[in-house]
Amino acid sequence: MSTFTHKLPAEWHSRAVHVNVAGCGGNGCHVLMGLAQLQKALRGLGHPGIEVTAFDPDTVSEANLGRQLFTEEDIGQNKALTLIHRLNIAFGLDWWGIPLEYRPYQRTPDLLISCVDSKQARAGIYDRIRAGKADYWMDLGNGPDYGQVVLGQVGPAKKRLPNVAELYPEMLQGYENDAPSCSLAEALTHQELFVNRTLTAFALHLVWTMFRRGKIRVAGCFLNLQEMTTVPIPLKGAIRSESPKRRRAA
Numbered sequence: 300m301s302t303f304t305h306k307l308p309a310e311w312h313s314r315a316v317h318v319n320v321a322g323c324g325g326n327g328c329h330v331l332m333g334l335a336q337l338q339k340a341l342r343g344l345g346h347p348g349i350e351v352t353a354f355d356p357d358t359v360s361e362a363n364l365g366r367q368l369f370t371e372e373d374i375g376q377n378k379a380l381t382l383i384h385r386l387n388i389a390f391g392l393d394w395w396g397i398p399l400e401y402r403p404y405q406r407t408p409d410l411l412i413s414c415v416d417s418k419q420a421r422a423g424i425y426d427r428i429r430a431g432k433a434d435y436w437m438d439l440g441n442g443p444d445y446g447q448v449v450l451g452q453v454g455p456a457k458k459r460l461p462n463v464a465e466l467y468p469e470m471l472q473g474y475e476n477d478a479p480s481c482s483l484a485e486a487l488t489h490q491e492l493f494v495n496r497t498l499t500a501f502a503l504h505l506v507w508t509m510f511r512r513g514k515i516r517v518a519g520c521f522l523n524l525q526e527m528t529t530v531p532i533p534l535k536g537a538i539r540s541e542s543p544k545r546r547r548a549a
């Protein structure tokens with residue numbers, strides 16, 4: 300475990316924090332549900348809470364059912380709009396869904412959580428935010444039974460947490476086929492049923508720690524469901540040699 304700590308901005312404790320979620324599929328749908336729970340908990344503690352804007356250009360297909368938080372009635376509907384509408388009604392929220400690929404929208408987010416499914420999509424997001432159009436950037440990606448959560452910062456400041464593009468540039472390089480599966484059965488041959496839910500639990504706990512403790516001691520983790528293990532990412536230095544599968548994670 301790293302002995303270093305990173306303190307969050309003091310204003311996070313006294314104002315609403317603006318969060319963008321890029322991608323509402325396998326990881327993104329679970330992230331949004333967890334953020335709704337986070338909002339309820341923060342308000343219960345007297346915090347102003349979070350304001351969330353979700354982005355996704357894709358529509359729900361039959362292959363998404365079971366692994367993602369959609370039903371048969373959602374097929375053909377936009378993922379971001381469907382999930383945000385459902386959460387707004389269930390939790391009394393006023394969040395936004397944008398049926399487009401991620402772009403910094405209206406204001407710079409305090410935290411961007413990217414849940415995209417290919418290296419080229421991750422690289423596209425980095426190109427749009429590298430000028431400082433975000434403060435903290437948490438990236439999630441996974442393969443069939445493994446994945447990673449990497450928290451960093453973007454912008455010109457020298458003293459900041461390195462982000463996924465700087466720590467693991469291979470995760471943004473090359474091309475990956477992100478064509479959708481035709482059925483749920485086919486989708487389950489590509490990914491284990493609960494890999495997304497398990498990975499997002501670690502990501503959401505890190506976000507909760509950012510609010511609850513005001514500081515963090517790790518910058519994420521690598522997950523391996525086959526071995527039932529996680530490896531923390533220390534705040535200082537890279538751990539390239541400790542996750543041989545991560546080069547294939549999307």
